[in-house]
Amino acid sequence: MINDGSPTKTVQKKGYVKPTISEVKLRPEEAVLGNCKISGSSGPLSGSCASPTTCSVLGS
Amino acid sequence: MSHPDAAGVDSGHGAGETYSFAVAGIGIRIRTQGSSFRREPRRQEFETVVQDPDIGLRVGRRELGAESPGELVFDSGMVWRLYDEEGERVFRFFSPQSGAVPYKELRVGRDYREGEIVLHEPWQGVELPDPLEYPLDELLVVHRLGQGLGxxxxxxxxxxxxxxxxxxxxxxxxxxxxxxxxxxxxxxxxxxxxxxxxxxxxxxxxxxxxxxxxxxxxxxxxxxxxxxxxxxxxxxxxxxxxxxxxxxxxxxxxxxxxxxxxxxxxxxxxxxxxxxxxxxxxxxxxxxxxxxxxxxxxxxxxxxxxx
Incomplete structure (x- = not known):
């Protein structure tokens, strides 16, 4: 190999970053759209969500 | 012949009702046979005329049985379960009052675009409850969105x-x-x-x-x-x-x-x-x-x- 006198190029390597585990909290009871959060259930005789007076809120 | 009004509701004349609304660009139209039904007030803002629905549903009333339709796909642990019957998705809805017999069922294609809601006959009054009563309306939209839409x-x-x-x-x-x-x-x-x-x-x-x-x-x-x-x-x-x-x-x-x-x-x-x-x-x-x-x-x- 011929050395042409130019400075040696160095490849900058990224520093090693140790992998970390982050915990993400899940709320399965919210994710499955189970039922009305106010009346506790949907359907007949349950304080149906169809009635604005018994269930106008689905949750926040 | 009647026409849908600006609110997306066709009153019909004894031949049932058509009701349509759109959420996130997904147009939904349901048709009943011979009966009127309640509509959830919170959907009023979203009622619109839908000419070419992305989801089209019929609504009927008959007696449902306790036996499970096909294979269980998912059990929410609460009001609804999802089954697969020969490639068709079947949502069944239960309440403490209805026991083992669902008070409502939706049969819909795997693409969640076309199907039929059946309201369990013994549980319904003269005026039908909203066939898409929460959480069915949201479940339907969420499942349809999952088909590459959002x-x-x-x-x-x-x-x-x-x-x-x-x-x-x-x-x-x-x-x-x-x-x-x-x-x-x-x-x-x-x-x-x-x-x-x-x-x-x-x-x-x-x-x-x-x-x-x-x-x-x-x-x-x-x-x-x-x-x-x-x-x-x-x-x-x-x-x-x-x-x-x-x-x-x-x-x-x-x-x-x-x-x-x-x-x-x-x-x-x-x-x-x-x-x-x-x-x-x-x-x-x-x-x-x-x-x-x-x-x-x-x-x-x-x-x-x-x-």
């Missing part, structure tokens, strides 16, 4: 005076309705305080209001290009922490309504949320529930949009 998030969405959309995502109790109420005092439109839908478009990610509001009651049938995403939490002060795209997608998936039993829905959610997280400013926002939170946010939003 994803619904547990979030509050606002549109600022420049027409840009900002999404505040959080679990129940995180402060979405509180933020919505605080934002409502400013010159913005609150699309929803509890449920926002994201869809990918040629111009980027677009966010849509939905009928399924939270405690603050905001539900507006409009949309805006998404400009930023914030995961909200209560805090001792107002603080914005920048999140990496990977952290953002993880946090969003934990606050998304994804039907995990449908592989295509999972792919769709990761795709849409990945594009959003990679291309938009994403942060965690810890806040105190007063107007200082909105001042803090407004300042950050100006910085982002001016950059």
């Amino acid at each position: 994803v619904e998030l547990h979030g509050c969405g606002i549109v600022d005076e420049a027409g840009l959309g900002w999404l505040f995502v959080g679990h129940s109790g995180a402060g979405k309705s509180t933020l919505a109420a605080l934002w409502a005092e400013r010159d913005v439109t609150v699309l929803s305080d509890d449920r926002i839908i994201l869809r990918k478009t040629d111009a980027g990610i677009r966010m849509f209001g939905t009928p399924w509001h939270g405690e603050a009651g905001f539900a507006v049938a409009t949309s805006a290009p998404l400009a930023g995403i914030l995961i909200v939490e209560h805090g001792r002060g107002n603080d914005i922490e920048i999140l990496t795209p990977i952290s953002t997608v993880s946090e969003l998936m934990a606050r998304a309504f994804v039907p995990f039993h449908e592989p295509e829905a999972l792919e769709t959610a990761i795709d849409v949320l990945g594009v959003a997280a990679a291309g938009l400013p994403c942060c965690r926002f810890r806040f105190t529930p007063d107007s200082s939170a909105i001042d803090h946010l407004s300042s950050w939003m100006r910085t982002v949009t001016d950059a």
